[in-house]
Amino acid sequence: MTFDLLQTPLLVPETSKQPFQEFNRDLTIGANIGFNVVGFASVYANTSIGTVNLVNIPFNASTELSGLQSLGNPAPTITELQVVSGTPAGLTLAITVVIVNPSSISLSAGDIVLDLMYKGVRQGTVTMPKLAIIPGANTVNASSTIDPGASPEGLELLTLYTGGTGATVSIAGTPTSTVVDSLSLAFGALNIESQMPGLQSKLLAGASLIVLDTTLVNGLAETVVTVNNPFVPPMTILSIDSTITYGGAALGTVVSTFSSPPVIPGI
Structure with missing residues (x-):
């Protein structure tokens, strides 16, 4: 017997809420989840003597659903990352990420708040507003708030990031990541690795050293530094502390603290 359950509400009794949360968790992090469908069916059978109504036929069918595999197979791809604002307390990032749902399940979980982790240390949060995932690739716009100065x-x-290298980060769920009660265990079990891309534009666009007539006497020279601001907010340069090298040998240092710090406009 084959049947479809189309847009049918699933009523979960109070005594079954915990097992249902555990089922959702296993379905979210697992690959294939088996379960039974038990109930009664009523059908109409066309026979040579007419239509026969068969009522309350018991059935117990075993089936399985393909799981979401923590939305990490394949790993999410961060396609865009931009610093949109900053305060002494931290930075706010705008992130565009492509999440692939390998299952046939669609998921709507409302606003999701996850922890952003690097080397096992929490850096801040990632918020995905009104998260809705369908089978296949999903482009999700998220925001992140991090405090880089809080830890080494x-x-x-x-x-x-600013050096253009990028790094492997993970997005970890907590029991409070979603307000949807039936999905709290599911999102609490999430731990997704992704590659955070490095900044494509260099902060230091160029530098030049001008040797003066008096340089050999007092050891002082002029330096011109060209700074690029690829971020949305303006960037204030408080000081410069760098080393000048030639052929691998250190020639000197550039140390400057500005009485009136220059401000580089954002993009």
Whole structure:
């Protein structure tokens, strides 16, 4: 017997809410989940003597659903990352990510808040508003708030990003990641790795050293530094501390603290 359950509400009694949450969790992180459909069916059978109504035929069918595999197979791809604002307390990022749903299940979970992790240390949060995932590739616009100065790992992550290298980060769920009660265990079990791309534009666009007539006497020279701001908010340069090298040998240092810090407009 083959039948479809089309847009049929699933009524979960109070005593079954915990097992139902566990089922949703296993379906979210697993590959294939087996379950039974038990009930009664009423059918109409056309026979040589006419139509016969068969009522309350018991059935117990075993079937399975393909799981979401933590939405990490394949890993999500961050296609765009931009710093949109910043305060002494942290940075706000706009993120575009492509999430592939390998299952045949569509998921609507409302606003989702996940932890952004680097080397096992929490860096901040990632918010996906009104998250709705359908089978296949989904482009999701998210925002993230991080505080790089709160840990050595945060400063390392910021350095890798601004240096253009990028880094492997993970997005981890918590029991409070969603307000949908039946999905709290499911999102609490999420832990998705992704490659955070590095900044494509260099912050330091160029630098030049001008040797003066008096350089050999007092060891002082002029330096011109060209700074590029690829971010949305303006960037204020408080100081410069760098080393000048030639052929692998250090020639000197450039150290400057501005009484009136220059401000580089954002894009």
